[in-house]
Amino acid sequence: MADTEERGPTSRAAQRRAAMLAAAQEAFLRDGYLGTNMDEIATASKVSKQTVYKHFGSKEALFVEIVTSMTVRAGDGVHDVSPDVQDAERITDYLRDYAFRQLTAVLTPQVVQVRRLVIGEAGRFPELAKALYDHGPQRALDSMTDVFAKLSAGGLLHVDDPRLAAEQFNWLIMSGPVNRAMLLGDDAIPTRAELRRHAENTARLIVAAYRPV
CATH class of the missing domain: 1.10.357.10 (Tetracycline Repressor, domain 2)
Incomplete structure (x- = not known):
């Protein structure tokens, strides 16, 4: 059980990161660099903008x-x-x-x-x-x-x-x-x-x- 619990948070973090990357890729390819904003990526990946910045630092x-x-x-x-x-x-x-x-x-x-x-x-x-x-x-x-x-x-x-x-x-x-x-x-x-x-x-x-x- 302990092993499952240890893997749980890591798995959720990996899933959030994958969701942010997928949303960012779609946005950049569709709208270009200048046309993409971090709020849009956060909304599409169902996380806060602060979470996006925490993982990647900057656009x-x-x-x-x-x-x-x-x-x-x-x-x-x-x-x-x-x-x-x-x-x-x-x-x-x-x-x-x-x-x-x-x-x-x-x-x-x-x-x-x-x-x-x-x-x-x-x-x-x-x-x-x-x-x-x-x-x-x-x-x-x-x-x-x-x-x-x-x-x-x-x-x-x-x-x-x-x-x-x-x-x-x-x-x-x-x-x-x-x-x-x-x-x-x-x-x-x-x-x-x-x-x-x-x-x-x-x-x-x-x-x-x-x-x-």
Whole structure:
């Protein structure tokens, strides 16, 4: 019984925090940073404004938390799979699947919208852009660098500079689809079939460039 009682307050606090984050995310994505106020977030999450400030300190800190959590969640399903490829013929399949996971994680309306918001506020709140970069592109590049280093060490690719290969792969994956979605709106987000085809072509190009001779 004591164990249940100890877990109860923590669970309730976690539920309140989750409710505040959910309400804040909805408000920021709908109304932007300037159009969102803490009273609205408190009302939507059924807590007092003082409780919101107690948990997050400020509207700016709450926005940073939203940007960070959304970016981390988007990357969690992409960068947690180490290459377990022993057959050179399967490298293209591995890189295609990796590219497709990254594209589908980033090219959701919510993630695209938060990227637009961060770019719009980057001059005023540079820490927002840093949070997005550190947990998004930087995390992707670090993961891809490790992937190319392992594939090269195993003799499956010949990569002198894994970081450069990671940057090439990342921007071949992201540049066209993400730029169109960012600038032309959610209707410009490619279909899953289009993303899979783009991922396949990108993987084939990279494997051709780094195939051992």
